[in-house]
Amino acid sequence: MTPVALVTGAGSGIGKAAALVLAQDGYRIGVLGHTPDELEQTAAEIRKTGAEVEALTADVAEHEEMRNALSRLTERFGRLDVVVANAGINGVWAPIDDLTPEEWNRTIAINLTGTYLTIHTTVPHLKKAGGGSIVVVSSINGTRTFTTPGATAYTATKAGQVAMVQQLALELARHGIRINAVCPGEIETRISANTDQRKEEETGIPVEWPEGQVPLTGGKPGRSEDVANLIAFLASDKSRHITGSPIWIDGGQGLLR
Numbered sequence: 001m002t003p004v005a006l007v008t009g010a011g012s013g014i015g016k017a018a019a020l021v022l023a024q025d026g027y028r029i030g031v032l033g034h035t036p037d038e039l040e041q042t043a044a045e046i047r048k049t050g051a052e053v054e055a056l057t058a059d060v061a062e063h064e065e066m067r068n069a070l071s072r073l074t075e076r077f078g079r080l081d082v083v084v085a086n087a088g089i090n091g092v093w094a095p096i097d098d099l100t101p102e103e104w105n106r107t108i109a110i111n112l113t114g115t116y117l118t119i120h121t122t123v124p125h126l127k128k129a130g131g132g133s134i135v136v137v138s139s140i141n142g143t144r145t146f147t148t149p150g151a152t153a154y155t156a157t158k159a160g161q162v163a164m165v166q167q168l169a170l171e172l173a174r175h176g177i178r179i180n181a182v183c184p185g186e187i188e189t190r191i192s193a194n195t196d197q198r199k200e201e202e203t204g205i206p207v208e209w210p211e212g213q214v215p216l217t218g219g220k221p222g223r224s225e226d227v228a229n230l231i232a233f234l235a236s237d238k239s240r241h242i243t244g245s246p247i248w249i250d251g252g253q254g255l256l257r
Contacts, residue, residue, distance in 0.1 A: 002052075004077045005235065006030040006070075008060055008118055009087030011038030014137060014187065016045075017224035018084050018231045023051035025232055027082065030073040032056040052077070060087045060114030066121045080125035082235040085118040086137040088157070093150035093197040104153045111157035115164065123177065131176025133235045134168075136161050137227070138181040143246055144254035150197060158183075162246045169244025178243040180234050185250025186214060186221040216251035 005022045009015035010031035016038075023029050023046045031046070031053060033039045039055040046053040054076050058065040074080060091107030092099060115136055126132035141148050142155030143162050165181045172179055214220060230249050233239055248254055 002028050003081040004028045004079050005082035007084040008032045010042050011035050014224045014227045015086040016042045017228035021228040021232045023049045028052040028077050030054045030056055032058055032069055034059050061109040063117055066117045070121045074125055079129045081129055081132045083122045083134045084231055085115045087114055091153055096152055107153040112160050115161055126177050127175050134179040135231050135234045136165050136181045138162050138183045140183050140185045140250050140254040143183050144248055145257045147257050166244045181246040182230050183246050183248045184227050185253035188221050188223055214251040214253045
């Protein structure tokens with residue numbers, strides 16, 4: 001039977017690239033996000049590959065919306081094998097005494113609670129399928145580097161995602177479900193549109209980095225497709241003995257910083 005993958009935050013960037021790569025690998029795809037126009041564009045590109053796709057509009061931080069989206073997906077395709085928990089924002093980067101509780105809560109809600117709800121609502125379907133793979137998109141921030149000025153809420157969510165992955169790897173292993181985290185460095189995406197940075201001069205540490213912060217590429221950021229290919233590997237049986245692992249994909253950036 002043709003396997004099924006769900007990708008959250010699939011309207012652009014890493015999520016869109018992952019959905020396209022998985023479609024090319026033979027999966028039927030559920031693309032989930034909160035912007036219908038972007039989702040439909042992703043779905044249209046997937047259809048051109050010949051793959052089946054279902055566009056699911058939902059807020060990952062809202063339990064009922066996620067439950068309804070999973071019901072639609074499994075009603076159409078009958079099963080679920082792979083979950084890519086990619087949806088997230090940079091949120092507000094600001095000094096801790098300037099960062100408001102509302103700004104903190106929004107980043108936590110989307111990045112951390114959204115990851116929890118994605119896993120919470122999909123695991124029953126993975127168990128029913130007899131196993132599967134979950135890939136959480138974290139970051140080098142909060143896991144390998146801590147030098148982004150004012151990004152306390154963001155780094156806390158990214159560190160929390162990796163802790164969640166490692167905790168759940170043991171819990172889910174008996175069900176044949178693997179869970180891993182990919183931790184990108186600088187990637188060409190539009191996530192910066194979700195960033196509000198304030199008072200950087202109060203939080204940044206004066207330092208002079210060597211020219212180009214991504215050693216492997218001469219300073220150029222990675223591509224969404226680079227991360228998507230890693231996600232596809234972790235989704236496949238080629239990674240059948242890997243679980244509970246954060247995998248950094250940053251061209252050496254985190255080692256430099």
